Amino acid sequence: MKILVCISHVPDTTSKINFTDGDTKFDTNGVQFVINPNDEFGLTRAMWFKEKQGATVHVINVGGPETEPTLRKALAIGADEAIRINTPATDGFSVAKQLANVAKEGAYDLIIGGRESIDYNGGMVPGMLAKLIGANFVNTCIGLEVEGDKATAIREIDGGKETLKTSLPLVVGGQKGIVEESDLRIPNMRGIMQARKKPLNVKEPVEANSETNTVSFEKPAPKGSIKLVDNVDELISLLHNEAKVI
Secondary structure, three states, rough: OOEEEEEEEEEOOOOOEEEEOOEEEOOOOOOOEEOHHHHHHHHHHHHHHHHHHHHEEEEEEOOOHHHHHHHHHHHOOOOOOEEEEOOOOHHHHHHHHHHHHHHHOOOOEEEEEOOOOOOOOOOOHHHHHHHHHOOOOEEEEEEEEEOOOOOOOEEEOOEEEEEEEHHHHHHHHEEOOOOOOOOOOOHHHHHHHHHHHOEEEEEOOOOOOOOOOOOOOOOOHHHHHHOOOOOOHHHHHHHOOOOOOO
16 A cells, blocks of 8 residues: 655744734744644554555655755654655645645555644645545544555544545545554654655646735734623624624
8 A cells, every 4th residue: 555644844833923024924933843733643644554554655745945854754753755845835725736746646545634734724735635636535534444445434523423434545634533642653763864864855846826825914812902891792892893793
């Protein structure tokens, strides 16, 4: 089985977030970047398939050279090969199109991505990727088994769980539950040394238009600015006049 794991390069949740250029760009100075947590759950599940079923695991990222340390960490965890598509991750559709081009060329049986990244929380890339390559798709996946060319997936739904049976090729939007936090792996020295020798291939992007553009960013209101209201009428007034909710 050939597995492709999509890796997003995201700020650590403990990082202090700032914006520049009139709040139109994210300020990366002093920010520590990590593997997107939902992607790391998926990568760990892929490693299980590698160890139990002999699967080959590749990891892929859309981004510039600054994302390579994150890919190297994925290699140190145990992935066999890394691919970086050399273009900024501007929006969900353009990222999905870049991933789809590589996925088609690689003829992967299983593609695992996080259900969403923790920076933009778009939650759209795995589904669009599945559509672009004509693969089956299971989102919010919290359990996955593969036997031959058949897969059994469990996904989270409102008020419960749903078990699905489908065929490969399959794209999965994974999250906590596909493995548990206790299953996540910290690269050891041997893995880090091996990662230096594993291939990290840089591919040039295909043409893809961005369908969305970020206009500006805004930080949440400071806790001290929270207002307490005495009644519903006052709440409605604040929502209408200050929050501009219509």
